[in-house]
Amino acid sequence: MIRLKAPVLENRELGPGLYSLWLAIEGLNEVQPGQFFEFRIRERFLRRALSIADQKGRNLRFVLKTVGSGTQWLAQVRVGEMLDLIGPCGQGVKIPDQGPVMLLGGGVGSAPLLYLARRLSEKGIKNDAVIAACTRNELILVEEFKEVCREVIVSTDDGSSGHKGLLTEVVRTLHQTTQAKVLYACGPEPMLAALKNIGLKQPVYAFLESRMGCGMGLCVGCAVKGRDSRYHRVCLEGPVFDLTEIEL
Amino acid sequence: MNVKLGKTTFRNPLVLASGTFGYGLTFPEVIEKVGALVTKGITVEERIGNPPPRIWDSAETVVNSVGLENVGLQRFQTEILPMIPTSTPVYVNLAGVDLGDFKSILQPLGQDQRIAGFELNLSCPNVKEGGAALGQSSRKVSEVTALARSLTVKPIWVKLTSNFCDVREISKAAADAGADAVVLVNTLNALVIDVEKRKPFLGAGSGGLSGPAVKPHVLYIVREISRIIDIPVIASGGVVSGLDVFEYLLAGARLVQLGSINLVDPGAALRILEELKDLFRREGVNSPTEIIGRLEDR
Ligand SMILES: Cc1cc2nc3c(=O)[nH]c(=O)nc-3n(C[C@H](O)[C@H](O)[C@H](O)COP(=O)(O)OP(=O)(O)OC[C@H]3O[C@@H](n4cnc5c(N)ncnc54)[C@H](O)[C@@H]3O)c2cc1C
Ligand SMILES: Cc1cc2nc3c(=O)[nH]c(=O)nc-3n(C[C@H](O)[C@H](O)[C@H](O)COP(=O)(O)O)c2cc1C
Ligand code: FES
Numbered sequence: 001m002i003r004l005k006a007p008v009l010e011n012r013e014l015g016p017g018l019y020s021l022w023l024a025i026e027g028l029n030e031v032q033p034g035q036f037f038e039f040r041i042r043e044r045f046l047r048r049a050l051s052i053a054d055q056k057g058r059n060l061r062f063v064l065k066t067v068g069s070g071t072q073w074l075a076q077v078r079v080g081e082m083l084d085l086i087g088p089c090g091q092g093v094k095i096p097d098q099g100p101v102m103l104l105g106g107g108v109g110s111a112p113l114l115y116l117a118r119r120l121s122e123k124g125i126k127n128d129a130v131i132a133a134c135t136r137n138e139l140i141l142v143e144e145f146k147e148v149c150r151e152v153i154v155s156t157d158d159g160s161s162g163h164k165g166l167l168t169e170v171v172r173t174l175h176q177t178t179q180a181k182v183l184y185a186c187g188p189e190p191m192l193a194a195l196k197n198i199g200l201k202q203p204v205y206a207f208l209e210s211r212m213g214c215g216m217g218l219c220v221g222c223a224v225k226g227r228d229s230r231y232h233r234v235c236l237e238g239p240v241f242d243l244t245e246i247e248l
Numbered sequence: 249m250n251v252k253l254g255k256t257t258f259r260n261p262l263v264l265a266s267g268t269f270g271y272g273l274t275f276p277e278v279i280e281k282v283g284a285l286v287t288k289g290i291t292v293e294e295r296i297g298n299p300p301p302r303i304w305d306s307a308e309t310v311v312n313s314v315g316l317e318n319v320g321l322q323r324f325q326t327e328i329l330p331m332i333p334t335s336t337p338v339y340v341n342l343a344g345v346d347l348g349d350f351k352s353i354l355q356p357l358g359q360d361q362r363i364a365g366f367e368l369n370l371s372c373p374n375v376k377e378g379g380a381a382l383g384q385s386s387r388k389v390s391e392v393t394a395l396a397r398s399l400t401v402k403p404i405w406v407k408l409t410s411n412f413c414d415v416r417e418i419s420k421a422a423a424d425a426g427a428d429a430v431v432l433v434n435t436l437n438a439l440v441i442d443v444e445k446r447k448p449f450l451g452a453g454s455g456g457l458s459g460p461a462v463k464p465h466v467l468y469i470v471r472e473i474s475r476i477i478d479i480p481v482i483a484s485g486g487v488v489s490g491l492d493v494f495e496y497l498l499a500g501a502r503l504v505q506l507g508s509i510n511l512v513d514p515g516a517a518l519r520i521l522e523e524l525k526d527l528f529r530r531e532g533v534n535s536p537t538e539i540i541g542r543l544e545d546r
Contacts, residue, residue, distance in 0.1 A: 003515060040512065045305045045459050047512055086513075211301045213312065214511035218270050220288075220317045221303035221511075230296055231317065 001216065002029070003086045008077050009059060015137045017066040018108060019075045020053070023083060028058045032092020033116035034207060034240040037062070038215040040084035041070045047086065048074065049212055051112035051186075051239075054144070063111035063140060089215045090239045093184065093205065095119055099126040100150070102180035104195070106132045106167050106187020107140075112207050113186055114141050114148075121148040128153070128176040132167035132187070136160035151176060168194040185243070193248040204243040210234040249525070251283065251536045253480050253502050254428050256364070256403060258283035258337070260524075261493065261536050262517050265484055265507035266341035266367060266407070267314065271328045275514045280335035282517050283503060287328075289343040289369045292352045294320030298374060299451035304440045308461040310508045311438045313452035315374045316343055321353055329362055337364030339405060345378035347395050358400035365403035368396055368427075371434030373411060373456040380434070384413040386421035393425035405482060407431035410469055419473045429480040431505065432469050436462060459508045462486045467499050474500025474541055488516070490523025494531075500541040 010022040031052055037060075038047035048070040054061035066072045077083065093116055101120055103113040110131050120127045128151045133139045135158050145152045154162030155170040163170045168191065171177050177200070185195055186207035195204060213221030215235045223231035224238070225247040232238065232246070249260035264272075264279070266286040272279055279285055297317025304311045319328065324340075332338050340363050344350045350368070357363060370383030370392060382388045389406065396404050406422040408415060410433045419430050435456025440449040448454060466485030474481040483501035487493060488509045496504045509516040533539055 003513065043307050045307060045310055045508065045512065046303070211303050213303045213310070214268075214514070216514060217274065218268060218514065219303070219312070219511050220297060220314050221312060223297060223300045223302055223317070225299070231300075 001087060001089055002027070003084070005082045005084055008079050008081045008083060010079060011075075011077055014063065014140050017075075018138065018140055019064050019066070021062045021064070021074070021077070022059055023062070024059050026058070028060070029088065031055065031060070031088045033119050034093040034112060035088035035090050036215070036239065037085045037087030038089055038212075039074060041073045043073055044070045046213060047215060049089070049209075049215055050074075051207070052088070052115050053111035053141070054115050054118060063108060065108035086215065090235055091237065093240050095123055096125065096182050098181055100176070100180050101125060101127040102176055102183045103127055103129040103149070104132075104167060104171060104183060104185040104187070105129065106191040107134070107138060109185075109187035109191075109207065110141055110145070111186075113184060114144055116184060117145060117148045126150045128180070130155060130167060130171060130174070132156065132170070134158065166194065167191055168198050171195070172198055184240075189248055192243065196243055196248060205240050206243045206246070208234050208239050208241055208246070249521070249536065251502055254403060256337070258503060260521060261497065261501075261503050262521060263482065263503050263505045264510060264517060265505035266369065268507045268510040269514075272333045272338060273328070273331055276333060276335065278515055278517050279333050281521065282336055284337040284339055284364065285333065286339045286341050286367050286505070288318055289316045289341040289372065290318050290321060290324050290353065291316060291343050292321050292349050294318065294323065301449065301451055304449055304455070305459070309457055309459040310511070311440050311450065311455040311457050312435070313374045313450040313455035315452055316372055316379070321356070325356065329360070332362050334362070338362070339365045339367045339403075341367045341369050341407070343369040343372055343375070343378060347391060349378070350392055350395055351399065354396055354399040358402070363402065365405065365428070366396065366400065367405040367407050367431060368392060369407050369434070371407050371409035373409065373435055373437050373454070374452060380409045380411055383409045383418065383434075384411070386417045389418050390421040390425040393422050393427050397426035403428040405429045405431050407434055407484070409434050410465070411437045415469055415473060416476060419477050423477045423479045427479060429482050429502070430473065430477065431482040431484055432473055433466055433485060436465070458485065460486045460488055463492060467495060470496060470501050471499040471543060487520070490520050490525075490527050493520060493524050494527050494539070497536055497539050498541070498543040500543070502540055
């Protein structure tokens, strides 16, 4: 984990409040899907976490949704601007040896799964993705997923594109779900909580968020409650956890 | 950059503050360059800490309600102490509910060679019992400090609060009971509101305020207290630059702690040290001792 300055190569709007940033990372160490970087922002004291959404050589992609002043500031950065980041933070996903793998992305949560899908496909592991959002124009990265997944299933809560309904309801009906050896999910907390209750037999790993102080294990600000009633640090032990191990 | 505090010499006045550098097990390249490091607060029993969310920020503040989550005395002894850095003096921050707790911790740790000294945390706003409740009473501060004094010959720093109390009386009580220094001050009581839910935002209901916004308040306290007590004052509040450290030294602090800034940049101490050296060069200052408490009157 190092602190670095990275120029913005591209900042593109993907949908309402959704932005894609490509940054050039000088001296980039090995990065893993699930890992994140901590971005220094203006207007807030602490850094903000964004997950790696994709990689091309030493360039990394991040996808963000504006929810407050930190992400709003990041959404307006210009090409050429230098960002101050620390990373890669957190534990990466251990790429499974066997597929098929199923990826479940809700909203901006699809972003880190794209990088996982790319690494899976590079290793020749079959993976299917369900990309979900509330409505059509909030669906992100569908074309990119199609490049690296065996099948991409789209669903929207309002039915404006693909299957109609909540991601968990759609997942329950798919034959890909029964075939999958392991599932990875990233999305809003209610989605992850619902996923816990639909009785999937296979291991499900969830990419978690939490409000973070440092992202580096220094402050214990990022607690998430475990099944054992202890708190775990999202930034250090996570951000990817076995869904059965955490309380949501 | 040396500073003396009693019989101890520190390589420079910068101290990594409790709760913002874990137990000192990471970033050795930073730790070896500072004057000292204070560990996360240790309690007799392990504490799981407060429910999330535990942290909130604005441009110039951090509000945290971690709630002294720590591994507890036993695991501290078996898992942490053997790994504790030797490149820098390590002060162990101790918290407890009553005298018995401090005794239980100081009896086994009081003479441990790996520990440079102790910081008694009588000021944590994030726990229901102990913490600031002890630090708000001169009598209790005096009792805990005297007890600690009887259990260790190592330096004892007493970390105090300015919440709902008279820091002047309490600092005097700590000094009279044998403290080697007072640390001013722990985080200020703070409330963040979630308007939509009409509830406090932080899981614990309230938290402790730190960061640049608290500096003018803490500078004031440091100046007032350093004028009325005979033991050294260590400042803690809002330092983000070498200039901030210079100001605290002028106001009367002998050592200056860095807290929240470590969360933003774990290497901040190195930058701040360079800035302080530059400032000394520009101001023609040869050593911190030359400026400690040299703030003039208007
Ligand atoms: C490991 C990790 C990876 C992440 N990856 C991504 C990613 O790839 N893309 C992405 O878009 N996001 C990601 N996030 C989330 C992202 O870090 C946050 O959205 C971001 O930190 C928000 O910062 P902000 O300043 O924009 O919002 P803030 O102002 O900090 O607000 C954040 C949230 O807290 C709420 N909040 C703040 N204050 C209050 C209050 N007083 N009352 C009620 N609610 C309040 C806000 O409504 C908002 O929902 C990730 C988070 C983690 C931990
Ligand atoms: C996340 C966090 C955790 C903290 N934990 C402790 C603690 O365990 N014990 C303690 O005495 N102070 C604790 N503090 C207070 C700091 O040590 C410091 O006194 C305070 O933050 C003010 O300094 P700053 O403005 O430089 O952060 C904590 C502060 C923060 C931000
Ligand atoms: S955010 Fe500081 S320990 Fe995880």
